[in-house]
Amino acid sequence: MREWTREKRLRTRSENGTVALGEMMTELLVAPKLVVLRGELGMGKTTLVRGMAAALGADAAEVASPTFTLVHEYKGRKTRLIHLDLYRLENESELETVGLWEIADAPDALVMVEWGDKFASVMERADAEVSMTEGEVENERLLLVQWRDR
């Protein structure tokens, strides 16, 4: 995997704060892109995507954890926000079934993949990565956004 060349660190102390960072993040992460969203259960990955949907003009209320439906698509004004959760996916070959590679080729697709770091082929293809970890204070989350110049 090629190295990331750029990074930005962000911090939030509430769920709403994470939504706001998600809104902001659509200026940093512009389609077409495949973005891996890392972080433990309940870190706020889905919350971040909710903010992104709002900023792109999609219906943010629709954004829920896609754990049972592997793929969700939220139609923004110009961008299709594709949200995947691979937590329950067991092997790499199932990614073909999901159609991830076709989706990721679309010029208007901003693909956010929760638990994408489980699979080497996803990391290989990723254009950026967002890692969420717990801060020192309750509800605090530290975000590390990494990407590379094309």
Ligand SMILES: Nc1ncnc2c1ncn2[C@@H]1O[C@H](COP(=O)(O)OP(=O)(O)OP(=O)(O)O)[C@@H](O)[C@H]1O
């Ligand atoms: N700063 C914060 N940002 C986001 N969520 C927070 C924050 N502080 C507390 N929370 C709580 O943590 C939970 C985050 O849930 P969310 O579904 O976004 O996490 P997730 O990382 O997608 O989890 P999963 O891996 O299970 O999909 C929510 O219940 C939210 O209220």
Ligand SMILES: [Mg+2]
């Ligand atoms: Mg989630």
